[in-house]
Amino acid sequence: MSVKRTLLRPAAFLAGLHARRQMAAFLAAHRRTRAVQDALLAELVARHRDTAFGRDHGFATIRGYADFRSAVPVGSYETHRPYIQRVLAGETTALLPADEQVRMFSLTSGTTGSPKHIPVTGRFLAQMRRGWNTWGLRAMQDHQAAWLRSILQISSPANEAASPLGLPCGAISGLLAATQKRIVRRMYVVPQAVAGIEDPVARYYTILRCAIGQDVALITTANPSTTIRLIETGQSHAERLIADVAGGTLKPPGAIPAEVAALRFRPSRPLAGRLAEGIRRDGRLLPRHFWNLTFLANWTGGTLKLYLRRLRELFDGLPIRDVGLLASEGRFSVPLWDDTSAGLAEITGNFLEFIPDECAGRDNPPTLRAEEVEVGRDYSLVFSNWAGLFRYDLDDRVRVVDRFGDSPVFEFLSRGRNTASITGEKLTEHQVVEAMRRAAGPLGAKVERFVMQGCFAATPYYQLRMETADGLDVACLSERLDTELCELNIEYRSKRKSGRLGPIRAAVLPAGQLESQEASKITLRRGRNEQYKHQYLLSEVLDDTH
Numbered sequence: 001m002s003v004k005r006t007l008l009r010p011a012a013f014l015a016g017l018h019a020r021r022q023m024a025a026f027l028a029a030h031r032r033t034r035a036v037q038d039a040l041l042a043e044l045v046a047r048h049r050d051t052a053f054g055r056d057h058g059f060a061t062i063r064g065y066a067d068f069r070s071a072v073p074v075g076s077y078e079t080h081r082p083y084i085q086r087v088l089a090g091e092t093t094a095l096l097p098a099d100e101q102v103r104m105f106s107l108t109s110g111t112t113g114s115p116k117h118i119p120v121t122g123r124f125l126a127q128m129r130r131g132w133n134t135w136g137l138r139a140m141q142d143h144q145a146a147w148l149r150s151i152l153q154i155s156s157p158a159n160e161a162a163s164p165l166g167l168p169c170g171a172i173s174g175l176l177a178a179t180q181k182r183i184v185r186r187m188y189v190v191p192q193a194v195a196g197i198e199d200p201v202a203r204y205y206t207i208l209r210c211a212i213g214q215d216v217a218l219i220t221t222a223n224p225s226t227t228i229r230l231i232e233t234g235q236s237h238a239e240r241l242i243a244d245v246a247g248g249t250l251k252p253p254g255a256i257p258a259e260v261a262a263l264r265f266r267p268s269r270p271l272a273g274r275l276a277e278g279i280r281r282d283g284r285l286l287p288r289h290f291w292n293l294t295f296l297a298n299w300t301g302g303t304l305k306l307y308l309r310r311l312r313e314l315f316d317g318l319p320i321r322d323v324g325l326l327a328s329e330g331r332f333s334v335p336l337w338d339d340t341s342a343g344l345a346e347i348t349g350n351f352l353e354f355i356p357d358e359c360a361g362r363d364n365p366p367t368l369r370a371e372e373v374e375v376g377r378d379y380s381l382v383f384s385n386w387a388g389l390f391r392y393d394l395d396d397r398v399r400v401v402d403r404f405g406d407s408p409v410f411e412f413l414s415r416g417r418n419t420a421s422i423t424g425e426k427l428t429e430h431q432v433v434e435a436m437r438r439a440a441g442p443l444g445a446k447v448e449r450f451v452m453q454g455c456f457a458a459t460p461y462y463q464l465r466m467e468t469a470d471g472l473d474v475a476c477l478s479e480r481l482d483t484e485l486c487e488l489n490i491e492y493r494s495k496r497k498s499g500r501l502g503p504i505r506a507a508v509l510p511a512g513q514l515e516s517q518e519a520s521k522i523t524l525r526r527g528r529n530e531q532y533k534h535q536y537l538l539s540e541v542l543d544d545t546h
Helices: 003-029 033-047 052-056 065-071 075-087 122-142 170-176 192-196 200-211 224-236 238-247 271-280 304-316 430-442 474-490 490-498 513-524
Strands: 102-108 116-121 150-153 168-170 216-220 294-298 343-345 352-356 377-385 392-404 408-414 450-456 461-466 505-508 539-541
Touching: 003 122, 033 065, 033 352, 033 377, 052 075, 075 116, 075 392, 102 170, 102 490, 102 513, 116 170, 122 170, 150 200, 170 192, 170 216, 200 238, 200 490, 224 238, 224 304, 224 450, 224 539, 238 271, 294 474, 304 408, 304 450, 304 539, 430 474, 461 474, 474 505
Parallel strands: 102 168, 150 216, 216 294, 450 539, 461 505
Antiparallel strands: 102 116, 343 408, 352 377, 377 392, 392 408, 450 461
C-alpha cells in the first residue's frame, strides 16, 4: 500500500462509516416504500406550503396523495418556468421555502430555445450527495482494488454563466466535485480549473496530462463518448504527450488559461519510455500502457449503449458501472451492479410517480406510485423533490426490470417520443422545426416536409432527409440548420464544439418519397390521413458503423 493510502486510512474509515450508514438506511427504506414515500410527500408539501407555488396549488389543504394528485396536475419545466423566473429575479419564495438559500442554478437545455435553470439549494445538494455516496460505496465494495486510489472525474464547470443576480449557472456535477469531502477531493487527479478550458482538444489533452502519471483506479463521467474522446485525443497527440511526460511540461494543442498553464509536473523519462514502447507494440496509445484501472463509471442506457463496444475495446473489457438516471433536476436511480443500466429507484429524495407508456402525452395522465408499477412495463417518470419541482414529467421513458423490496429497479430507455439524443444533447422536435424555419428563411426556401434522425458512427451525426426544389443549396441549408440548433440547444452546441457530435449530413430524396413512406405507415397502423402527424425528428438511431 502506498504512503498516501496509509495516511488516508483513518479519515477514510470515518468517511466510509458514515457512507455505510447512509447506504444501510437507503436499502432499508425499500422494505417500506409506501411509508417512506408518504412521509417524504408530507414533508415536501409542508415545507413548500407558503411558497407562491404552494399557495397557488392549495398545499395547505393537502392531507395525502389523493389530495396532492387532485391539486397539482402533471406538468413540466414550462409549468414551473414562471415561478423559476421569479426565483432567478431574487424572489426565492416563489418556489422554495423562505429559509432555503439558492447556491446555484443547474443549467441544461430546454424544450424550446430557452435553457432550463434548476435552483440548487443546500437541501437539494445534500440529497444529491447522499445518492452519490450510496452509489460510490457500493461500487467500492464491489471493486475493493479501487479503495483509496486516485479518481479521474470529468465534469463540466459549475460556473458557465451567471443569473441576473450573479449566481453561478452551470453543471451541478461541478459544484458536487468542488464541495465533496476533503478526503475524496484529495483523490481527484484533475484540478477544477481544467474543466473551464474552452478549446475541447486542449481540455481533453490537459485532463489526460494531469492523470497519466497517477495511480488512477476509475474514470467517472456521465457520457461514455467523453471517455472515448479522452483516449482518442491522447492517440492523436501521442508524440506531444510523450514529450510532455518526459520533460515535465504541459504544452496542449490549444489555448489554456494562465492558472492551468502554471500547473507543475515532475519529469518522468521512464513513463515516457513505457508509453513509447506500448505504442510500438500495439500500434497506438492505450489506457493499459499507463493505468491499472478497476472499472469505468458512466451512463450505459438508451442510445449510449452504442458506445460500449468501442469503450470495451479501448479498455480491454473493463467492468462498467452505470452512474444512474441523473439529470439537472435530480438523481432518480442508484445502480448497484456492474454492466447494467438498471438502478434502484431513489425514493428517499424524490416522490416518484409513473405514467404508463400507453397514457403518455395525455393531459394530466393517470399515474402509479413506486410500489404499484409492474416488472416488464414501460413508463414515463414523474417526480416531486427538494428543487421545488412538483409532479414534474421528466420526459424520460424507463422500463421496470426487477423489484428490490417494494421498489422498482428500472433502466433508462429513451427521452420522450419527440426528443432525440445520441451523445446527451436532448434535441427536441420543437427545436428542429424552429431551427429549420430560421435556416430556410434567409435562403428564400420553403421547406415543409423533412426528417432529422441520429446516426451512430465514429463521430455520430444527424442526417437531414428532404425533398429539395431546384436551385436550393442543401449543403448551405444543412450548415445553417446546424448553426441554428447550436443557438437553440446549449447541449447540442456543447457536443458540436467538443467534437463528440459531427455536422448535419443531408440526404436528398426523390420527390414524393417522404409522402409515400408516410402513406405506408398509415396503412400499417390502419389509421387515417387526418389522424397522422408528420414526425420531423425520429428518436430511433441508425447504425452507420458498417
